[in-house]
Amino acid sequence: MKPVEITSINFQEFGILYNMTSPSKGTGWVNQSSGDGWEDTNTAIPVIDSLASLGYTFGSGVPFTAHEMERHMHTQEALFCQNEPIVFLVAPATNENAPNANEIVPVLLRPGQVAVLHRGVWHSSAHGLTKPAHYYWMALCYKNEPTEWQPISGGPIHVE
Structure with missing residues (x-):
């Protein structure tokens, strides 16, 4: 599979897209x-709807193969780049116990964009578009919280 620009799909099925560099190309409201010498953009509402921890992850570059995906029923998760574009997989929130390979979309998130995933949306870790890359995420984290990782039904998924 090849990644698609996150702005080229109806991301509302998966969450809210804040486009901090081009607000008209997102689904979330920004101010x-x-x-004198500065410009500022901020989300019009809190990024996620609960308390949150800030995470910092290093992902390998594309190409990558995903064998499993995760979902959070207890929190939204926000993903945003450090300096490099990142690619991750999303699949709709369902009552199924695993993401379905036929419903997975590899999305490309660029610096200045923030993807806030709805509760229950399946997603993979992120990977740098052209090389390994760091990215940030926000979600409610605590000891023994119920994040669920499951093998991809009909998978794995290879992204080029």
Whole structure:
């Protein structure tokens, strides 16, 4: 599979897209302001709907193969790049116990974009588009929290 620009799909099925560099190309509302030598963009509402921990992950580059995906029923998760574009898989939230390979979409998230995944949406870890890359995420984390990793039904998925 090849990644698609996150702005080229109806991301609302999976979550909210904040486009901090081009607000009209996102689904979440942002505020903009500027002053003497500065410009600012911020989300009009909190990024996720609960308390959150901030995470920092290093992912290998594309190509990659995903054998499993995760979902969180207890929290939303926000993903955003450090400096490099990242690619991750998403699949709709379902009552099934595993993501279905036929419903998976590999999405490309660029610096300045923030993807906030709805509760229950299946997703993979992220990987750098052209090389290994760091990225940030926000989610409610605590000891023994119920994040669920499951093998991909009909998988694995290879992204080029």
